[in-house]
Amino acid sequence: MNSSSEPTQSDQHRKRYTGTLAQEIELRWQEQWDVDGTFETPNPAGPLADPEALVGKQKLFVLDMFPYPSGAGLHVGHPLGFIGTDVYSRFKRMTGHNVLYTMGFDAFGLPAEQYAVQTGTHPAITTEANIANMRRQLRRLGLSHDPRRSISTTDPGYYRWTQWIFSQIFNAWYDTDIAKARPIAELVEQFEAGTRATPDGRAWASLSAAEQADVLDGHRLAYISEAPVNWCPGLGTVVANEEVTSDGRSDRGNFPVFKRSMRQWMMRITAYADRLVDDLDLLDWSDSIKAMQRNWIGRSEGAKVDFASSAGPITVFTTRPDTLFGASFMVLAPEHPLVDALTAPEHTATVAEYRRVAGTKSDVARQVDDKTKTGVFTGSYATNPVNGAQVPVWIADYVLMGYGTGAIMAVPCGDERDFEFARQFDLPIPAIQQPPAAWFEQRGIDAQVGDALDTSAWPEAFTGDAPYVNSSNDGLDLNGLANIAEAKQRTNAWLEAHGCGTATINYKLRDWLFSRQRYWGEPFPIVYDEHGNAHTLPDHLLPLELPPTDSFSPRTFDADDAMSNPESPLDRLDWWTTVELDLGDGPKPYRRDTNVMPQWAGSCWYELRYLDPTNDERFVDAAVEQYWMGPQGEGHPGGVDLYVGGVEHAVLHLLYARFWHKVLFDLGYLSSKEPYHRLFNQGYILAAAFKDEREIYVDAFSVDEHDGQFTYEGKPVTREWGKMGKSLKNAVAPDEIYEAYGADTLRLYEMAMGPLDASRPWETRDVVGMYRFVQRLWRNLVDEETGALRTDLPELDDETDRLLHRTIDGVRTDMDAMRFNTAIAKLIELNNHLTKLGGCPTAIAERLVLMTAPLTPHLSE
RNA sequence: GCCCGAGUGGCGGAACGGCAGACGCGACGGACUCAAAAUCCGUUGUCCGAAAGGGCGUGUGGGUUCGAGUCCCACCUCGGGCACCA
Numbered sequence: 001m002n003s004s005s006e007p008t009q010s011d012q013h014r015k016r017y018t019g020t021l022a023q024e025i026e027l028r029w030q031e032q033w034d035v036d037g038t039f040e041t042p043n044p045a046g047p048l049a050d051p052e053a054l055v056g057k058q059k060l061f062v063l064d065m066f067p068y069p070s071g072a073g074l075h076v077g078h079p080l081g082f083i084g085t086d087v088y089s090r091f092k093r094m095t096g097h098n099v100l101y102t103m104g105f106d107a108f109g110l111p112a113e114q115y116a117v118q119t120g121t122h123p124a125i126t127t128e129a130n131i132a133n134m135r136r137q138l139r140r141l142g143l144s145h146d147p148r149r150s151i152s153t154t155d156p157g158y159y160r161w162t163q164w165i166f167s168q169i170f171n172a173w174y175d176t177d178i179a180k181a182r183p184i185a186e187l188v189e190q191f192e193a194g195t196r197a198t199p200d201g202r203a204w205a206s207l208s209a210a211e212q213a214d215v216l217d218g219h220r221l222a223y224i225s226e227a228p229v230n231w232c233p234g235l236g237t238v239v240a241n242e243e244v245t246s247d248g249r250s251d252r253g254n255f256p257v258f259k260r261s262m263r264q265w266m267m268r269i270t271a272y273a274d275r276l277v278d279d280l281d282l283l284d285w286s287d288s289i290k291a292m293q294r295n296w297i298g299r300s301e302g303a304k305v306d307f308a309s310s311a312g313p314i315t316v317f318t319t320r321p322d323t324l325f326g327a328s329f330m331v332l333a334p335e336h337p338l339v340d341a342l343t344a345p346e347h348t349a350t351v352a353e354y355r356r357v358a359g360t361k362s363d364v365a366r367q368v369d370d371k372t373k374t375g376v377f378t379g380s381y382a383t384n385p386v387n388g389a390q391v392p393v394w395i396a397d398y399v400l401m402g403y404g405t406g407a408i409m410a411v412p413c414g415d416e417r418d419f420e421f422a423r424q425f426d427l428p429i430p431a432i433q434q435p436p437a438a439w440f441e442q443r444g445i446d447a448q449v450g451d452a453l454d455t456s457a458w459p460e461a462f463t464g465d466a467p468y469v470n471s472s473n474d475g476l477d478l479n480g481l482a483n484i485a486e487a488k489q490r491t492n493a494w495l496e497a498h499g500c501g502t503a504t505i506n507y508k509l510r511d512w513l514f515s516r517q518r519y520w521g522e523p524f525p526i527v528y529d530e531h532g533n534a535h536t537l538p539d540h541l542l543p544l545e546l547p548p549t550d551s552f553s554p555r556t557f558d559a560d561d562a563m564s565n566p567e568s569p570l571d572r573l574d575w576w577t578t579v580e581l582d583l584g585d586g587p588k589p590y591r592r593d594t595n596v597m598p599q600w601a602g603s604c605w606y607e608l609r610y611l612d613p614t615n616d617e618r619f620v621d622a623a624v625e626q627y628w629m630g631p632q633g634e635g636h637p638g639g640v641d642l643y644v645g646g647v648e649h650a651v652l653h654l655l656y657a658r659f660w661h662k663v664l665f666d667l668g669y670l671s672s673k674e675p676y677h678r679l680f681n682q683g684y685i686l687a688a689a690f691k692d693e694r695e696i697y698v699d700a701f702s703v704d705e706h707d708g709q710f711t712y713e714g715k716p717v718t719r720e721w722g723k724m725g726k727s728l729k730n731a732v733a734p735d736e737i738y739e740a741y742g743a744d745t746l747r748l749y750e751m752a753m754g755p756l757d758a759s760r761p762w763e764t765r766d767v768v769g770m771y772r773f774v775q776r777l778w779r780n781l782v783d784e785e786t787g788a789l790r791t792d793l794p795e796l797d798d799e800t801d802r803l804l805h806r807t808i809d810g811v812r813t814d815m816d817a818m819r820f821n822t823a824i825a826k827l828i829e830l831n832n833h834l835t836k837l838g839g840c841p842t843a844i845a846e847r848l849v850l851m852t853a854p855l856t857p858h859l860s861e
Numbered sequence: 862g863c864c865c866g867a868g869u870g871g872c873g874g875a876a877c878g879g880c881a882g883a884c885g886c887g888a889c890g891g892a893c894u895c896a897a898a899a900u901c902c903g904u905u906g907u908c909c910g911a912a913a914g915g916g917c918g919u920g921u922g923g924g925u926u927c928g929a930g931u932c933c934c935a936c937c938u939c940g941g942g943c944a945c946c947a
Contacts, residue, residue, distance in 0.1 A: 016900090246943080246944075286865085286866090287864095287865065287866090288864085288865040288866070288941080288942075289865095290865095291864060291865060291942080291943090292864090292865085292942060292943080294864095295864075295942080295943055295944095296943090298946065300946075300947090302947085316947080317946095317947065318947060319946095319947065320947080331947090373945085396945095397945090398945045398947095399945085399947075400945080400946070400947090402946090403946045403947075404946070404947060405947095407947095408947045409947085410947085411947090415947070416862090416945090417945055417947075418947085420945090506946085506947090508946060647941080647942090650942080651942095749885095752873090752874095752884075752885065753873065753874080753885090754873065754874055755874085758867095758874090759940090760873065760874085761872090761873075763872080763873070763886070765886070765887080766872090766873070766885070766886045766887090767886095768885095768886080769884085769885040769886055770885075772885090772900090773884095773885085775900085821873095821874075821875085821884085821885095822874095822875070822876095822883080822884080824884075824885090825874095825875070825883060825884035825885080826883090826884085827884095828883095828884055828885080829883075829884070832884090835901095
């Protein structure tokens with residue numbers, strides 16, 4: 001269009017590198033790559049095998065976190081990581097690697113379903129259309145994906161294996177003796193042989209079928225249990241702990257979430273807590289992501305200690321058993337089961353009232369309220385096992401039922417919270433450590449040696465390291481010791497010897513709530529017999545396809561209606577829920593499970609399916625998995641060589657996927673212990689967003705700037721920087737950039753903006769810098785009038801030759817380290833030099849083109 | 862409060878402990894044009910100076926070193942994560 005409407009220019013520079021010419025070149029090569037199958041990657045075995053093509057090549061598995069196919073399509077912020085992995089993959093292919101690089105879609109889940117509910121269109125239809133649109137957009141960027149390996153989690157051929165893996169997990173238990181998952185049949189063998197005792201010691205054969213099923217359910221890695229779960233009436237489903245924000249709302253939709261006891265599917269991820277923490281050491285991940293995972297798992301070493309009381313032993317968890325001599329009262333969570341038995345008659349009314357008020361407060365309110373301590377005395381006392389002291393038992397909502405044992409021993413002299421509580425309620429604060437003089441000086445207290453232990457003068461608890469005092473009994477003497485580790489060890493030994501405590505490890509991690517009362521997800525491959533026992537469907541009945549229905553809307557409730565109950569959409573489909581099957585003992589009636597799996601299920605193993613996407617016999621061929629993901633030497637856990645994605649999945653996806661991978665490893669299906677060996681978190685593309693006085697975002701492209709002041713329709717607005725997107729009304733569509741400059745320029749710009757792991761603001765006006773580079777590069781080689789290679793190129797001189805070789809060295813190093821921004825700078829330097837020279841000497845043209853090929857693949861072709 | 866990470870021109874950002882500011886944007890000057898856009902050439906940290914040249918410069922204050930943006934200590938600011946977890 002441009003060239004025909006401006007005849008003068010097109011006559012002069014018919015083959016100048018313009019947006020129009022760039023598009024011509026790009027579309028042509030994208031077509032050619034498809035026709036030639038240029039990016040099809042050979043496997044060592046199976047349907048995609050081409051063993052000869054692997055000879056002499058090192059393998060490399062480069063993976064992007066696969067996207068959710070949203071209806072809004074891509075903006076220029078989305079593909080930053082994709083472009084990075086593409087440049088890297090192309091570079092690695094050019095340097096002798098067999099690179100596995102493809103892209104799939106994480107397409108089950110709430111957004112598609114909510115969109116479907118809004119529009120009345122079935123989610124299968126919108127999902128399919130969105131995937132097609134996204135594939136088109138990604139292809140337009142020139143990404144070198146192997147198209148044969150692309151999957152969607154919603155393909156029955158894919159979720160057949162998601163269901164199969166679920167069955168494996170259901171039919172497995174964690175053997176703590178060998179720290180490994182095993183098939184449940186091996187547990188049955190142990191019970192039958194008597195090598196493992198049943199919970200109540202009776203012979204296995206004497207247990208009824210229902211009792212046996214109960215025992216096994218208590219071991220399964222996927223199990224149904226009645227437990228406090230997160231009920232979200234606004235979404236109409238329960239959600240996992242990981243999907244609840246710190247202010248007690250749903251990650252999706254931002255609705256209130258309530259703790260309710262319900263019967264739901266759980267996954268025993270807690271069995272893997274230690275390995276999930278310990279194996280982080282084997283991974284090439286950033287310290288911050290590792291810290292987030294460690295934090296979430298929350299492993300803390302300590303001891304469980306029993307305090308005798310009229311209601312029986314009260315067990316507390318403490319990380320500081322060494323401070324037991326300073327435990328001068330106890331605090332139980334208001335929901336603690338012993339509270340009723342401990343409450344003395346004259347305290348019944350106050351305790352009941354306190355529990356009632358605490359019960360109405362959601363977890364949110366308990367946290368949002370300032371940290372002022374509240375609590376009431378039960379009227380009972382318990383016995384401190386190390387010194388026999390009678391300590392009062394209180395209840396208070398700063399102790400959480402969900403952590404540890406829901407009861408604590410309070411050591412007010414050494415714990416900030418206990419200190420505040422003691423001050424609040426005027427409880428004694430016995431000292432068990434002698435704080436150093438400096439501690440008093442820093443707090444402006446003139447403490448004599450004699451009255452240092454008078455805690456009434458202390459402004460706060462002493463949490464440091466100092467010699468113990470008043471810490472001895474007949475068999476244990478910590479006085480004078482200043483080594484915490486040794487004091488803990490000696491206390492633990494004493495507790496164990498006297499049967500009133502044991503060293504133990506406590507975790508914050510809870511089991512994973514795995515069922516959802518929604519429609520758009522993987523159905524559970526589970527049926528229930530007439531006694532209500534769960535059975536997995538045999539493999540030949542998989543996939544259990546999601547039944548087609550127009551009635552896919554979930555039953556949602558008033559967002560604050562905590563007492564509502566979930567209703568699965570699948571439950572309405574009587575024709576589907578009741579079924580007659582022969583599971584090996586003749587045809588019988590069964591009822592299907594009507595839950596679906598959470599969004600995260602499909603993303604727990606997708607990288608494995610990329611390896612062997614068409615395999616009908618197994619989820620992945622063993623030799624193929626070994627080739628692409630097997631451990632590489634001693635101490636190497638195996639896994640994807642490079643996994644690129646945003647930091648927002650630090651806990652959820654990355655934790656769940658590691659868990660599933662470890663179960664499959666334990667059961668002997670995989671050679672790799674970990675799914676993702678190296679994780680690289682790319683930054684985000686930020687864009688200016690503008691808010692008016694009502695704090696509402698306005699269209700960022702209609703804002704005017706004047707002397708640093710921003711206005712929208714004449715009214716002042718304030719600028720902030722945020723992740724580019726629809727909600728901030730600042731998204732730039734890639735098509736605009738293609739039209740003006742082409743995809744190669746967009747790729748260059750995104751890679752040149754800064755290091756890949758840093759977030760950076762998008763500036764459309766800056767894009768032209770990379771366009772000029774590409775234009776000069778073109779002009780240095782191609783005649784702008786004819787489009788043919790130039791014949792008037794200069795001879796190679798020594799200076800240019802030296803610069804070339806410096807550039808080759810630098811670009812290779814930078815590309816290898818994924819420092820694409822500095823690689824580009826070096827290429828521009830060389831090209832600027834060539835421009836001054838009057839063109840690119842023929843002798844080095846090929847090398848210049850090869851160096852730019854990963855970045856600007858179409859132009860370089 | 863605790864745990865990560867980062868502070869360099871007007872802006873995005875470069876710098877194995879060795880010429881700070883590569884490369885790009887913008888700005889300014891010039892060429893081309895009737896003119897503009899595009900394109901091309903040049904200048905551009907800052908202060909003094911006509912120039913040659915010189916002073917000052919990597920959040921702040923100390924330190925190590927022949928030499929520090931880079932290493933060490935203390936602090937300030939910003940971003941992210943966790944947060945009454947016993």
